[in-house]
Amino acid sequence: MVSMGDFYVTLKTLAETISVAGYEDELRELVIEFLKPYADELYTDSLGNVIAVKKGKGKGKVMVAAHMDEIGLMVSHIDKNGFLRLQPIGGWNPLVLPGQRLLIKGTRGIVRGVVGMTPPHILKEEEAKKIPEIRKLFVDVGARNKDEVEDMGIKVGSIAVIERTVEKIGEHRVTGRAFDDKVGVAALIHAFREAEPGDVDFYAVVTVQEEVGLKGARVAAYRISPDVALAVDVTVAADVPGVPGEAQIAKLGEGPAIKIMDGRSGSGLLAHPAVREKLIKVARTKGIPFQLEILPGGTTDAAIIALNKEGVPAGTVSVPTRYIHSPVEVLDLRDAVNTVKLLTGFVDEITEKWITELRGMRIL
Numbered sequence: 001m002v003s004m005g006d007f008y009v010t011l012k013t014l015a016e017t018i019s020v021a022g023y024e025d026e027l028r029e030l031v032i033e034f035l036k037p038y039a040d041e042l043y044t045d046s047l048g049n050v051i052a053v054k055k056g057k058g059k060g061k062v063m064v065a066a067h068m069d070e071i072g073l074m075v076s077h078i079d080k081n082g083f084l085r086l087q088p089i090g091g092w093n094p095l096v097l098p099g100q101r102l103l104i105k106g107t108r109g110i111v112r113g114v115v116g117m118t119p120p121h122i123l124k125e126e127e128a129k130k131i132p133e134i135r136k137l138f139v140d141v142g143a144r145n146k147d148e149v150e151d152m153g154i155k156v157g158s159i160a161v162i163e164r165t166v167e168k169i170g171e172h173r174v175t176g177r178a179f180d181d182k183v184g185v186a187a188l189i190h191a192f193r194e195a196e197p198g199d200v201d202f203y204a205v206v207t208v209q210e211e212v213g214l215k216g217a218r219v220a221a222y223r224i225s226p227d228v229a230l231a232v233d234v235t236v237a238a239d240v241p242g243v244p245g246e247a248q249i250a251k252l253g254e255g256p257a258i259k260i261m262d263g264r265s266g267s268g269l270l271a272h273p274a275v276r277e278k279l280i281k282v283a284r285t286k287g288i289p290f291q292l293e294i295l296p297g298g299t300t301d302a303a304i305i306a307l308n309k310e311g312v313p314a315g316t317v318s319v320p321t322r323y324i325h326s327p328v329e330v331l332d333l334r335d336a337v338n339t340v341k342l343l344t345g346f347v348d349e350i351t352e353k354w355i356t357e358l359r360g361m362r363i364l
């Protein structure tokens with residue numbers, strides 16, 4: 001079983017690699033390296049998903065998806081004075097951007113820039129209270145004009161992320177950028193290494209473009225036609241000051257969250273009850289702590305996989321994470337390691353009989 005130390009190394013490697021939705025190339029190569037030694041089959045598809053197969057007896061297919069893409073920014077304009085403008089990719093809170101350092105992927109390598117801010121000294125009181133608009137923010141890369149920016153290898157369409165390394169805080173916790181969903185990818189990689197599937201074949205799918213509409217998972221599920229599926233992703237841990245208990249969703253350190261539903265009024269995933277109950281049973285028999293999750297906004301790859309072809313019973317395992325979609329996400333490594341245990345236990349215990357019951361169509 002993976003140790004917290006080993007998991008931390010995997011997570012740090014993944015989360016410090018830039019993989020903005022649609023531009024996951026660099027991370028994809030790393031993911032392939034991690035999975036290859038353990039895979040009976042390994043391939044990519046035309047959108048860039050990575051599909052690794054570990055064979056059981058071939059009596060069914062279980063797909064577990066984690067998304068490798070992260071939210072990011074795209075250079076949308078370069079002005080004559082050398083300042084850049086940005087287009088968001090994925091769901092940003094504009095409050096986190098001003099005052100940040102960016103890593104911009106240019107054609108000649110990484111270029112650093114900063115998201116400029118008006119100093120408080122010259123701000124009017126009402127201006128200081130305003131929420132910034134991303135289209136009005138600008139990036140300073142230290143250039144004096146447009147030519148200098150272009151000489152750095154930056155073009156309209158270059159992608160960028162907030163510069164942030166992964167660091168430990170406290171005894172079991174880590175902070176960094178894009179744990180959504182690099183922690184899911186890390187958990188899937190370790191579960192794939194450890195799994196010993198019996199009746200079914202294990203399809204570990206590291207998807208692209210989740211943050212922009214669950215796109216990779218949609219085409220991967222079509223190709224694979226799984227009998228049952230899970231997504232592994234982060235969920236909101238709002239166990240912080242100012243949030244009442246009933247609105248905290250999940251808490252750090254209390255184990256992986258087994259999803260009951262997500263999306264506004266159930267518009268995301270209503271986890272298949274049999275899949276959800278199997279996860280709970282695996283957690284109970286293996287002594288894995290867990291919490292149940294109802295998330296009233298946002299969803300995961302499981303929502304689209306569930307609608308593949310004639311329908312796929314699907315569930316989600318979530319790693320509770322604070323400050324999601326900010327550069328200071330925080331999670332507990334014990335939850336991450338327990339997520340690996342839960343995924344591995346789930347995959348290993350699936351039988352042909354259970355799959356048949358799960359998929360059982362009645363002809364009346």
Ligand SMILES: [Zn+2]
Binds near residue numbers: 067180181233
């Ligand atoms: Zn995610």
